[in-house]
Amino acid sequence: MINAPDVGLLSLFLASILTSNxxxxxxxxxxxxxxxxxxxKSSMGLGVAVTMVIGICSAICWAVLYFIIKPLxxxxxxxxxxxxxxxxxxxxxxxxxxxxxxxxxxxxxxxxPLITVNCAVLGVILFMQIRxxxxxxxxxxxxxxxxxxxxxxxxxxxxxxxLDNNNAVPAGLKGTGITLITIGFMAMAFIGFSGMxxxx
Amino acid sequence: MTQILIGPLAVAIISTVLAFLIAIIDKVLNNYGQxxxxxxxxxxxxxxxxxxxxxxxxAAEGIFVPSACGGRGSCGACKCKVTTDVGPHLPTExxxxxPAEIQKNIRLSCQIKVRKDLEIELPEEFFSVKKFQTxxxxxxxxxxxxxxxxxxxxxxxxxxFEAGQYVQLVVPPYGEITESVQRAYSMSSRPLDKTHxxxxxxxxxxxxxxxxxxxxxxxxxxxxxxxxxxxxxxHDTPATMVCVAGGSGMAPFKSMLxxxxxxxxxxxxxxxxxxxxxxxxxxxxxxxxxxxxxRWPRFHFVPALSEPKPEENWKGDVGLITDVLxxxxxxxxxxxxxxxxxxxxxxxxxxxxxxxxxxxxMTEDKIYFDKFA
Numbered sequence: 001m002i003n004a005p006d007v008g009l010l011s012l013f014l015a016s017i018l019t020s021n022x023x024x025x026x027x028x029x030x031x032x033x034x035x036x037x038x039x040x041k042s043s044m045g046l047g048v049a050v051t052m053v054i055g056i057c058s059a060i061c062w063a064v065l066y067f068i069i070k071p072l073x074x075x076x077x078x079x080x081x082x083x084x085x086x087x088x089x090x091x092x093x094x095x096x097x098x099x100x101x102x103x104x105x106x107x108x109x110x111x112x113p114l115i116t117v118n119c120a121v122l123g124v125i126l127f128m129q130i131r132x133x134x135x136x137x138x139x140x141x142x143x144x145x146x147x148x149x150x151x152x153x154x155x156x157x158x159x160x161x162x163l164d165n166n167n168a169v170p171a172g173l174k175g176t177g178i179t180l181i182t183i184g185f186m187a188m189a190f191i192g193f194s195g196m197x198x199x200x
Numbered sequence: 201m202t203q204i205l206i207g208p209l210a211v212a213i214i215s216t217v218l219a220f221l222i223a224i225i226d227k228v229l230n231n232y233g234q235x236x237x238x239x240x241x242x243x244x245x246x247x248x249x250x251x252x253x254x255x256x257x258x259a260a261e262g263i264f265v266p267s268a269c270g271g272r273g274s275c276g277a278c279k280c281k282v283t284t285d286v287g288p289h290l291p292t293e294x295x296x297x298x299p300a301e302i303q304k305n306i307r308l309s310c311q312i313k314v315r316k317d318l319e320i321e322l323p324e325e326f327f328s329v330k331k332f333q334t335x336x337x338x339x340x341x342x343x344x345x346x347x348x349x350x351x352x353x354x355x356x357x358x359x360x361f362e363a364g365q366y367v368q369l370v371v372p373p374y375g376e377i378t379e380s381v382q383r384a385y386s387m388s389s390r391p392l393d394k395t396h397x398x399x400x401x402x403x404x405x406x407x408x409x410x411x412x413x414x415x416x417x418x419x420x421x422x423x424x425x426x427x428x429x430x431x432x433x434x435h436d437t438p439a440t441m442v443c444v445a446g447g448s449g450m451a452p453f454k455s456m457l458x459x460x461x462x463x464x465x466x467x468x469x470x471x472x473x474x475x476x477x478x479x480x481x482x483x484x485x486x487x488x489x490x491x492x493x494x495r496w497p498r499f500h501f502v503p504a505l506s507e508p509k510p511e512e513n514w515k516g517d518v519g520l521i522t523d524v525l526x527x528x529x530x531x532x533x534x535x536x537x538x539x540x541x542x543x544x545x546x547x548x549x550x551x552x553x554x555x556x557x558x559x560x561x562m563t564e565d566k567i568y569f570d571k572f573a
Contacts (some may be wrong), residue, residue, distance in 0.1 A: 007433055068214070074207045089219035092225055099229040102287050 004134040012137055016144030022120050023152040024183070024190040028122030033153055034179055041158035042111075051146030053093065053115045054124050057086050058142025062135055080193045082125050087103040090116045120149055155186060209572060236317045244327070248314065254280070256312040264329040264426045265322065268369060270381050271310035272555045277384075278309045283473070286312055299328070302536040308518065329427060332357055332367075334397065342484035345403040346448055347414060348388070350396060353422060358394040359427070361387060363455040367427030370410045374416055382426065383409035386544065386570060397425060402448040425436035432544070432570040434460070438468040438553075439538040439566070444553050445527055446476045450485060450546035452570060455543075457489075461496055464558045472533055476521025477505055480512045494527050502528060522552045529560045539565035 007015075016093050022028050029050070036046050069078050094112040098105045115121060124145045130137045159182055163169055169178050232250025237257070238247070242354070246261050255271050255278050258264070268275035282305055289297060293308045334351035342348050353359060368382040389398035403414045413452030417423070434456055443453050453473060460466055477483045486503060493501040504524040508514035517524045533539070541548045541557045550569050557567055 064214070068210065072206055072210055073203070076209055077207050077211055077475060080211055084211070084215055084218065091222055095222075095225050095229050106287065106290065 003132050005131060007137070009140045010138060013140050013144040016141050017148040017151060018190070021148040021152055021190055022124060023149050025194075027122060027187075028123035029118045030183075032109045032114055032118055033149075033156065034183075035174060036111075037156040037160055037179070038112075038189040039155050040157045040161055043153045045059060045108050046111045046114070047150030047153050049111045049115055049144060050118065050120065050149050051110075053086075053090055053112070053118075054121050054146035054149070055139065055143035056093070057089050057121055058125060058128055058138045059135070060089055061085055062128060063104075064132070065129055067140055078129060079126075081181040082122060086121055086125075087116045122144070143182040152186070156182065159186075210215070230462070231317050237314065237376070238317070238319045240321055241319075247435065252313045252314060253310050254307075254312045254314055254320070256283075257314050258309065262330070263322070263326055264331065264368075265309050265326060266384065266426075266429045267310060268368070268382055268384060269310075270379065270416070272379075274309060276292070276308065279306050280309045281305055282307045282312060283319040283321065284317070286315075286318070287346070309510065322352075325429070325514060328360060328405050328431065330357070330359075332359060332397070334423050334425060336417060336419050339417065339419055342400065343482055345414075345427065345485060347403075349399045349401055349413060349417070350389075351399070352397050353397070354422075359397060360394065361391055361428035363391050363459040364432040365428040365430040366452075367399075367425045367429070367571070369399065369409060370411075370424040370426065371412050374412055377408055377412075381408055384429070384447075385525050386430075386432075386451035386455070387428065388454040390455060390462065397427075400448040400451040400454075415546040425546050431543075434466055434469075434542075434569060435540060435568070436457050436466060437510045437538075437540065439540040440470045440533065440535070441472065441542055442525070442529065442533065442539050442557070442562075443471065443473045443546070444476070444521060444543040444549075445474070445543070446533075446545040446549050447482070447523060449543075449549075449570075450475065452544050453542070454485065457492065457499065461492060468537075470500075470534065470537070472500045472502065472528065474521055474525050476524070476526070477503070479505060479508045479509060480514060521549065522556045524562070525553060525555045529557070529562075539566070541569075542571035544568065547562075 016022070020026065022034055023030065032046060051142050064081060064085055067076065069075060069081060072145065074081075090112055094105075097112075124142055130142060133141055156179070160179060163178060163182070173181070202518070204314075230251045232293055232372075235248055235250035237246040237248060237254075246258075246420075248257050248261060253271060255265055255267060265278045265280055267278040273279070273292045279296070279301070280439075283500040286307070289302055289307070290311050293311050294302075296308060299304065333354045337350045337352040338348075339350075340348040364386070366384045366386045368384050371377075371381050371383065373380055385399040385401060386427055387394050387397055388400050401413045404410045432452055443456075445453050457471070457473065460469070460471070472490070473485075475489075483503060483505070489501045490504075493499050502517060502524065504519060504521055505512075505514050506518075506520050508518055519527075529535075529539070539562050541562055543553050554564070554567055555571070558564065
């Protein structure tokens with residue numbers, strides 16, 4: 001029923017982290033990327049949360065796509081349905097973590113509501129839809145993209161920490177200005193990976 | 201036709217199912233059952249339903265921890281000591297905590313969820329804190345931006361407080377303000393009048409509560425207040441009181457002065473009261489206090505203007521209140537019994553006055569103040 005592309009799971013995983021990094025190749029989820037990356041610890045928390053949410057939402061949305069949306073022929077509503085599903089899943093995750101792991105909630109809890117509106121989540125799920133991934137591919141791609149986002153925000157947070165520590169940045173560029181330039185350089189650096197594994 | 205219907209119907213059903221799931225999870229997970237809260241080593245034990253923040257849980261039991269924002273974690277007022285381990289401090293608490301407070305397990309009660317049996321410590325005064333239903337008896341304009349609001353307690357309620365304490369005014373949602381907030385105001389009424397609460401409220405541009413009082417509140421309206429709170433009070437020593445106030449900082453001193461005058465309390469104390477304003481437009485209670493000073497030998501009233509206009513014909517002291525205070529402390533005030541500082545006003549004024557007092561040999565542990573936050 002699904003005309004899934006012929007890619008191995010490992011190469012799909014690596015590709016979603018490096019060659020088609022959701023942040024640096026597709027520029028999705030940039031708002032929280034820029035605002036949270038000024039703090040190393042928060043970046044860690046948000047990175048974990050994004051990875052978890054994208055992974056879980058990919059699995060659930062895959063099921064919704066192939067068991068509800070496609071049989072009913074309502075692909076034109078998939079955006080709306082995905083957004084509703086993501087919001088609900090994030091809400092449930094927040095309640096479950098809050099109850100069973102206060103420690104984890106402490107680290108991730110305040111970021112979970114932020115993720116509902118993180119476009120990386122919706123973006124990854126839409127990629128999954130147009131690329132016709134099968135279930136395993138969708139899950140791997142979801143977790144991989146989340147991990148890629150996590151990697152990118154950790155890199156940026158480290159770079160920003162270094163930049164803050166020396167006064168070489170001109171006053172007019174401090175803060176968001178130099179951050180955007182940094183992201184540009186990072187994106188160019190990540191193009192270097194593009195010859196390694198090609199997954200579309 | 202069916203094709204058009206299927207889409208919205210599918211979305212509606214999916215939303216309903218998800219909402220239902222969330223409701224079920226919420227019901228199952230947030231059910232902590234009955235929980236015991238033991239206050240001050242078991243002096244008071246509450247049986248409550250778990251799952252809500254401590255602040256609201258206590259309020260539902262009639263114990264009101266002061267809070268200005270109503271539990272959104274934006275004022276940092278609702279601190280209390282939680283001796284039970286409820287996990288490390290949350291990022292939402294940390295901005296309001298000093299390292300010493302973190303060490304002592306001081307928490308923001310609005311951020312702590314009641315999930316298990318808790319042991320907490322609260323100042324004894326909170327037990328006498330009540331919620332009062334009042335009716336606005338009168339609103340008077342004292343200056344162009346300060347109003348005197350007299351509230352009459354309803355339903356036979358009476359209030360017990362010490363001169364200098366404050367209450368929290370509950371501001372209901374109005375206009376574009378969609379959430380109820382609470383703001384603290386010192387009581388200017390006398391403790392002997394147990395059926396009224398008087399507040400002096402200055403209009404702060406953009407202030408939620410002060411705008412409501414100045415633009416919306418009318419005589420006859422119902423208002424809720426919670427109190428009394430506060431450590432600002434007259435200390436029972438023979439030392440001379442040096443009081444400094446500006447603007448609506450008048451309130452606690454009005455209460456203290458008339459209380460002392462009418463009851464003869466703190467017999468040995470001599471009182472100096474410095475009240476600063478910019479022009480006569482900002483001055484109020486001038487005649488009342490001058491008259492009080494004339495009838496009452498141990499009370500000295502020093503009003504001062506910092507920017508009097510020539511046409512105002514001002515006969516009192518001129519200068520910043522700190523300079524006037526400095527002059528009097530150095531030359532006029534009798535220091536033989538020691539001095540105590542009492543300050544109420546803006547943080548800027550208070551800090552400046554503390555510096556002047558310290559410069560004149562007063563020690564910080566004898567300087568008491570009530571800062572407007």
